[in-house]
């Protein structure tokens with residue numbers, strides 16, 4: 001099946017609206033021809049050499065639309081692997097609309113979301129992990145996320161997967177060679193060696209897969225939930241961290257009924273703060289009223305701040321704090337003592353406790369610093385790529401295959417049996433990079449893209 005597209009697509013590649021410049025992209029076999037219907041410069045797009053830029057006017061003398069530059073990319077040396085022109089014009093809704101309408105009238109078709117990148121993938125300009133890196137770069141919620149996605153786009157992840165794949169191919173090759181000599185009962189790879197090599201690869205894969213959670217922080221942001229008893233000052237703290245009055249604050253307990261979520265950028269990382277409804281305390285136990293909503297917020301949190309009104313006693317929320325720690329053992333829970341301004345003296349608190357006043361702002365910078373160091377700490381194991389859920393689940397499936405190989409070795413399974421699991425692992429590796437793919441996977445991957453990308 002030929003993957004070459006027969007139609008030519010175009011779209012605005014920059015955000016719509018008022019701007020200094022905008023770029024309209026056109027890709028496909030008739031890209032140059034369609035531009036030439038409207039472009040008036042010293043050379044036509046059809047005749048322009050590859051990788052050159054040309055100034056001219058869009059439209060005839062009596063219908064000047066804009067002065068533009070054409071960037072010429074000839075197949076296959078372009079983003080999509082097809083003939084591509086990037087038309088640089090002045091930013092402005094009507095200019096861009098007119099140029100796009102002109103290209104459509106010449107015969108181009110509006111591009112679907114992600115269609116340029118989809119063509120790049122089908123023309124093998126990018127593999128699937130690079131495609132995902134493009135989306136991650138565009139949507140990154142942190143500087144580091146964008147940098148790491150750029151390394152992934154440059155092929156860092158692909159190379160690591162390829163080295164794992166070639167290690168597995170070498171092993172399976174030797175095992176299959178043994179099968180050819182099965183009469184002679186030779187072992188090209190002693191089973192003890194094989195075991196070690198597979199174990200190494202399995203732990204490497206595990207390590208990569210386990211960075212997915214941290215990668216999602218760099219990709220989508222770090223979620224901090226502020227919880228505590230009514231009137232503890234959660235909404236006040238939320239506003240203080242946001243540096244604006246977003247949530248309603250009042251001295252009536254139960255002011256916040258639902259949760260509120262807003263984002264701030266702390267030193268290049270997006271932090272999503274969530275203010276929640278107060279949890280009520282009854283006589284004998286902590287009745288976590290509203291816990292249904294708060295629990296779902298907490299389950300998605302990367303850090304939970306339990307806010308205590310220190311004027312009611314530093315240990316006033318201790319039972320709640322302990323209960324939440326027990327309920328959510330995988331989520332870091334931090335005790336924050338608020339309303340320090342109401343005390344004439346604040347006694348030393350246990351290590352790790354933060355003392356602040358949402359009212360005066362005292363201690364808020366320290367709290368920001370603690371949140372930031374938690375963000376950094378939670379993402380230390382992400383270096384060269386942002387493993388996503390799709391990749392992580394395939395990596396786990398590969399790890400399962402390798403575990404099956406290991407148990408096979410232990411029960412002295414035949415080379416045939418070992419080779420089957422190894423071959424499955426190799427095929428799954430190919431699914432990560434998109435060497436083998438199905439339309440559903442592409443649909444999911446490209447659903448994150450916008451028009452023009």
Ligand SMILES: Nc1nc2c(ncn2[C@@H]2O[C@H](COP(=O)(O)OP(=O)(O)OP(=O)(O)O)[C@@H](O)[C@H]2O)c(=O)[nH]1
Nearest residue numbers: 230231232233234235236250254255256278358359
């Ligand atoms: N003195 C002092 N008062 C505070 C501080 N933080 C909040 N308050 C006051 O405490 C009261 C409750 O504040 P909120 O921020 O609405 O408390 P909340 O925890 O969001 O309350 P609910 O939404 O009802 O659960 C308000 O009167 C605030 O002005 C603080 O640091 N110092």
Ligand SMILES: [Mg+2]
Nearest residue numbers: 234235255256
């Ligand atoms: Mg509130």
